[in-house]
Amino acid sequence: MAQDPTTTVTSPAPARRGLSLLLGANLAANLGDGIAKVAFPLLAATVTRDPVLIAGLSAAQFLPWLLLAVLAGAMLDRVDRRKAIVLANTGRAVAIAGMTVLVLTDSASIWLVYLGALVVGVAEVVADSAANVLIPSVVDQRGLSGANSKLQATEIVGQTFAGGPLGSLTFAVFAAFPFLLTSASFAIGAALLLALAGSFRPQRSSGAGGEDRPAATLRSDLADGMRWLIANPIMWRLVVAAGGLALTSELAQAQLVLYALEDLSLTEAAFGVFGLVGGLGGLAGAAVASRLIDRFRGRYVLAGSMATAGAAFVAMGFSAQPVVSAVLFGVFAGAVVVANVLLATTRHRLVPADLLGRVLGVWRTVVWGMLPVGALLGGLLTTVLGSTSATFAFSGACQIALGVVTVVAVLMLGRRPGTV
DSSP: OOOOTTOOOBSOOOHHHHHHHHHHHHHHHHHHHHHHHHHHHHHHHHHOOOHHHHHHHHHHHHHHHHHHHHHHHHHTTTSOHHHHHHHHHHHHHHHHHHHHHHHHTTOOOHHHHHHHHHHHHHHHHHHHHHHHHHHHHHSOGGGHHHHHHHHHHHHIIIIIIIIHHHHHHHHHHOTTHHHHHHHHHHHHHHHHHHTOOSBOOOOOOBOTTSOBOOOOOHHHHHHHHHHHHHHOHHHHHHHHHHHHHHHHHHHHHTTHHHIIIIISOOOHHHHHHHHHHHHHHHHHHHHHHHHHHHHSOHHHHHHHHHHHHHHHHHHHHTOOOHHHHHHHHHHHHHHHHHHHHHHHHHHHHHSOGGGHHHHHHHHHHHHHHHHHHHHHHHHHHHHHHSSHHHHHHHHHHHHHHHHHHHHHHHHTTTTOTTOO
C-alpha cells in the first residue's frame, strides 16, 4: 500500500537503519508487554483470589483500547509519531518502576494494581498504534509487506515466546523481578527510537488555492465509518460475529490464571507455559489460515474456527490434566487466529480504501470493547458457577452456538456480491 499522500516526513532516516531501530524498539516494548501481562495477574492473585476482582484486572488492561483507540489514531495524525512512541514507552517505564517499588515494599493493593495496569494500557494504545503508522515512513512502498511481517513477528516473539514465560519464571524467583525487567524493556524501547533521526509528524495536504484543508473531526470520522458499516449487510454481520467471539472467549480467558493455579494446581512458574503453547497454536493457525480460506468458503471457515475454539474450551472445562489443557488452549489460539485472518482479509476486500482506516477504527472499538465486558461477566459467572472450569465449558458452548448463528446469518444474504 502506498504512503498516504497527505502525510509527509522530513529528513527521514535511512530505510534500513530506521526500520531496524523501529523493530528493535517494538521488540523491547513487546517483551515488556508480555512480561507485564503475566506479572500483573500473578501479582493480583497474591493480593486476592476473588474471581470478580481478578476479572476486573483484565478489564482494566483492555479498557484503554475501548476508550482511546480512535482518539489515539486521530492524535497520531497531528504529532510526531516517533516522539509519541518515545513518550509512551518512557511513561510505561516510569509507571512500572513505581509498581516495582510497591511490590518490594509489600504495599501493592488490588486497586494500585488496577491503576498500574490502566496507566500501562493507555501508553500501550499510543505506542502500538504509532509503531504501525510509522512503518511507511521508514521503508519504501516495496518494503511495506516485509516490514509489517517483521513488526508482527516482534510482537509474537516478544509477548508470547519470551515475555510470558520470562514473566512467570521471574515472578517465582521474587515478585518484583518481572516488574524491574518490564521497566527496563520499555526504557530500552524508548532509547532506541531516540536514535532515529528526522521528523515524523504528518502534514495536512493543501487545497486548490494553497490553503490548508481543515482536519476532519473525530465525530465526522466515526460517523462516516459507522454509516458505511450499517449500510453494508456483510460487514456489520461480521462486526457482530467478531464482537461476539471476543465477548464469549474472554469470559474464560480472563479467568485463565485462576484456572491454572487452582483447578490445575500449577505453580506460578508453570503458568507461563500456557501462554507459550498458545503462541505455538497461534503460529500454527496463521500457517494454515490462507490455505483454508483458499480451499473453503469463508463462511464455513469462520464458523468452523469458532466451533473449534469453542470445543477446545469445553474440553478444558472437563480436563484435569495440565498437559491436555495446555494443548487444548493451543488449539483454541490457533482457531482464533484463523478467524482473525479471515475477518481481516474480508475487510480488505470489501472496505473501500479511502474508508478503511475509519472502518477499522470503529471495528476495533466495537470488538475490543467487548473484551472488558466479557472479562467482568466471566468473573461474575465463575462466582455463580463455583469454578473456573465451569466458566470455560460455558464459554466454549457459547462460541459453538455463535459459529452456528454466524453461518446462518451469512447464508441469509444469499449470493450477494462479496458474500463470504
